[in-house]
Every structure is written in structure tokens, then in C-alpha cells.
Amino acid sequence: MSDSSQTEQDTLEAIRNGNGQAWGQFIDEYQGRLLRFARTRVAQHADAEDVVQETFASFVKALDRIQVTVSLETYLFGILRHEIVNRFRSQTTRTVCLIQDIYGAESSDAPINALDRQAACDPSVSWCVCHDEQQALQERTLAQALTRLVANFKRSENLRDLKIAELLFYCKLRNKDAAQLLALNPGLVRVVKHRCLKQIRAHVLQRRQAGDMTFSCSENVLTRIWESHRLSCPKRSTLGAFLLENLPVEWFDYVDFHLATVGCHFCRASFKDLQERQDSQQQESFRQRVMNSTIGFFSKP
DSSP states (O other), X not given: OOHHHHHHHHHHHHHHTTOHHHHHHHHHHHXXXXXXXXXXXXXXXXXHHHHHHHHHHHHHHTGGGOOTTSOXXXXXXXXXXXXXXXXXXXSOOOOSBGGGGTSOSOOTTSOSBTTTTSOOSXXXXXXXXXXXXXXXXXXXXXXXXXXXXXXXXXXXXXXXXHHHHIIIIISOOOHHHHHHHHTOOXXXXXXXXXXXXXXXXXXXXXXXXXXXXXXXXBHHHHHHHHHHXXXXXXXXXXXXXXXXXXXXXXXXXXHHIIIIIIOBHHHHHHHHHHHHHHHHHHHHHHHHHHHHHHGGGGGOO
16 A cells, blocks of 8 residues: 555544544645536536535545545545536536537547457457446446556656547547647557557456456546546646646646646646645745744834
């Protein structure tokens, strides 16, 4: 278990044990970014506050069932999105990625079933889901495959291909639109897409638990999984380093792409929270400097 995971587990245990101070710190840590995300989806400020309050309430009610398999931030954002959908189901909400506000979701060169269109290494495999249990297993398996794919990109610092995958699978852009946006050859984008789908399919085949278990996958499923698991979202510490301009050039460029080009609302909300906290700290530091430089005047006769 990583240090961050252990810290979150300790926080969770403290809250479960009724530690009011730990709960207060938890709220202070996350309420800013949750509110900023809610405000991108909810028209009224009061409604945004209500859904965030309901998010924390739902978190408390689920304390005994929570397992730290994802970050607590991701867990909270998941609850928040669920609360927003439930509260405003009859209203149209904004899409997750700003880039999807520009490009249409329809894709003429994207197959309806992305994995079906991959050349099968086993022609006897039929890719279809027969019932809900298989579909749930499929999505867990696809989530593992996508997580591994993104982790490999990050570990090898292949940020160009990560950008391509993010535009194709998260934002659902057409090959030619992704290529134009990244100033790349469309043929290269097709090759990267083919390679990604091949890796995903290979992972799925390895995880089959029975010979008659088969899989089907629309690109909407890949997008939903990418979004719900926040696969390519930078860590909070990485956003902080970006704010301080303390990242290697390649990573600085990628985080800027994720925030400004993809426009991930989750990370934009978190980054805005970091900016406002930094501004608040700077203002307090400046105030203290003014106080220190002027306090002597009040002691003079």
C-alpha cells in the first residue's frame, strides 16, 4: 500500500471511529473542489451547496461499506455526480469534458464496437454479452485494461500517445479531429488507436474465466469507465506542482493539455481550489508582512 493510500485508510478509520476533528479536516480538504465542480453543472449556487452537502451525507452513510480501492477524492466525485444526476435528472447538464462541447460525439471513423473490429487472434471468440453479470465482469475487466494502458503510458512518459488515447476514448473524438488538434498525421493516430485496442483486447482475453464468456464493448463504455475512474487525471500534488511551474517540460505540457484542451471538469475544479488556496495564503502572508512592518508605530509615544 502506498503512503497516500495508507493516509487515506487512516483518515477513513478515524472518521469511522467518530473522530470529529478528522471529519472536519476531511470536509475542509474536499469541499472546495467539490463545490467548484458542482457549480459547473448546477445553475444555482444554493443548489450546488445542497448537492455537496448531500454528497458528504451519503459518504457518512456508506462509511462501513467503503473500501479504499480508489482515492477518496475519486469516490467523492462519484457520489457527487450521482447526486447531481438524481437531483436534476430532468435537466440537461454539461458534459464532463469541455472539448466535447466543441466536437460532436458522433464518429464516422469509430466502430460501434471497438473491440469487435480488432483482428481476432482467436476467430472462435464471439464478443457479445448475454446477461448483466457478464456485463459487470466485462466492465471491471475493461477498467483493469484501461488502467494498465494509462499506467504504462505514464510510466514510460509516452505522453503523446496518452493524449491520443484520452482524446479518442475519453472525449470520443474522431481520428481526424484528434490528429488535427495534436498536429499529428492521421495515420499515426490510427496506429496508436489500433495498438491501444489490441492491448485492451489482449487483457480481456487473458481474464476470461470461462470458455463461453464473451465480451462486447462500445466506445461509450470505454468513455464511461475512463470518466468514472478518472484514469488520466493528474494527482492533486501534480496539479500543485503545475501551479508552481515546478514540473518537467513534458509533464507541464501534458497537465496543461488535460486542463485547457481536454478541459476535464474534475481537475479544473481541483486546480481552481488550489489557486484560491494559494491566493488566500499569499494574501495572509502579505498581511502578516504589513503587520510586522507597521506594528512598531503603535508602540511609539
